Amino acid sequence: MFDGPPTPEMDPAERRARVRLARSRRIGPVSFLEALQHFGSARRACRELKVVPETEIACEEQALAALGGRFLVLGDVDYPAALAAISDPPPALSAIGTFALLVRPMLAIVGAREASLAGRRFAAELAAALGQAGFVVVSGLARGIDAAAHEAALPTGTVAVLAGGIDQVYPPQHEDVQRAVAERGLLLAETPLGAPPVARSFPRRNRIVSGLSAGVIVIEAAERSGSLITAQRALEQGREVFVVPGSPMDPRYAGSNALIRDGAILVRDANDIISVFGKPQSVCQAAEKPKQIPHDSATEAVLSELGSIPTAVDELVRRCQVSAATVTEVLLALELDGRLERHRGNRVSLI
């Protein structure tokens, strides 16, 4: 978990150093955090450690800019709080598309590549309904369930996390949907530009899908499927796991039904999910007045727990009994309104 304060404008040199550190061999997400803590800054870590040359990062940044994208760096003000809160947040992500989606509450929809028509239709209906309710739909842009969820959520907001570099089209037949997400939603990739997706990239991608999300919805997960890994990571990350049940005679639901037996929440429709989180600010409201503080029960709950003494955001989430994503949203609104101050250790206070 990254507990440094997001700074409205991170020092460009530090920001570049963070990407260098992230792109270096043998620096994984956890060792990145350790280096940052040990050296106090990525700049100092880059001076002390053997990292990739700055020119290489500049080159990748330029290529990314040519695609219309930029880096999203751990510590950036728009780096999602939910993702920063996992034990191994990606230090740097390539991103192309609508960055404003990052501050909204997200839910992941994942499932089988070889999904049934009924499963894909259910994924689409669920994605549309959750989008209407104000949630951004996150998935992995795979065939089957993932693609159905992304396509149905294009009008309301969707984030696709790729396993390969952000310039890699995978699977090849997804060129159109990948372009559509870049244009109307947001593409994210932890792997550097130019790197094809390899086997070990997929579970690493899955941790980002669940890490961005307040909950993960599983549709048609067979035994030993990738969706079960995503569900497992979601549980480790303290996120809700929702599962659509199916017939025990259909092997496409063997993993799904096992998850429900193990305590995951059974889903019949979008209301079974929305009722757990409460309805976030609707998309239209968000689009019309993005910086206005919502006058709702979540804001009131957060304000009642906040004062001039810094309070840990984790503690705030626990006390307010609303989702981490909602608290993040409320805090951002307060911050943009000039009423919130951030402190070290992911603590906040009212000004």
Place this chain on the structure above:
Amino acid sequence: MFDGPPTPEMDPAERRARVRLARSRRIGPVSFLEALQHFGSARRACRELKVVPETEIACEEQALAALGGRFLVLGDVDYPAALAAISDPPPALSAIGTFALLVRPMLAIVGAREASLAGRRFAAELAAALGQAGFVVVSGLARGIDAAAHEAALPTGTVAVLAGGIDQVYPPQHEDVQRAVAERGLLLAETPLGAPPVARSFPRRNRIVSGLSAGVIVIEAAERSGSLITAQRALEQGREVFVVPGSPMDPRYAGSNALIRDGAILVRDANDIISVFGKPQSVCQAAEKPKQIPHDSATEAVLSELGSIPTAVDELVRRCQVSAATVTEVLLALELDGRLERHRGNRVSLI
């Protein structure tokens, strides 16, 4: 709940009086118990209350005998302990078939009349597997799931509880399966001979289906279906509820999925049920040496809790952490072996 001791040979006059009391107007199962407690015996209750004439009972008994059946009366040694333990046990049941099934552990399979082919096939597979594992399969002889379960469990043991009189064939197309259950399994009916099934008979029948059983398995229950009532009664009776999940897009599973959301155990196959109860004595063992005390962990558990001081059977069930049906079976085996003494208040001791 009936807490009188089952007597190896109930006094025939008392037994007949119990049937008279049970067959009288305005004497329901609960008032039957109250009358028994208040007057000390059914004989005395029959002297004090306005009950049906003895000749009427003799006539019904004769008609029942002509069909090859007899009454099963609360207090009879073969009256199932699980059924006696509910708050409103049927005081008298007409019964035709294999009475030996009554001492074995039972599981109910219930579900939609308008079941899918897949649902009926699943019911049949489950019934066969539970039968192989040593359980008697109980159901209500309705179309769809019920009939599929009964037919598949005929070789290993099945009990059908009718809503109408035991001589009434309902639904008409079930004449063959009803005869097969009478010949190879056991038919039970609380309603007097000659009475057709009426609407209010069905929920009363359902409480017997669940009351006989250690658990109820629900397959394809729509919203507001009779199977949901059976599941509700099972929960009130302290029995396990197992549910086969299905697609939320299939209305035949709307009630099923709601039960799972409310905490019922999701079922993928027979092992999901057997693992909850442990495997009872197999059918073959039971058939070969019916009176031998099984040398298994349940017997050991019961013996370790029993001594010369009378212990309540309820208490025994709690302490041994095995099912009430298994405890009953073990106690019966001990009794037949001359090692168990029964006392008032459903208490037992070792001789």
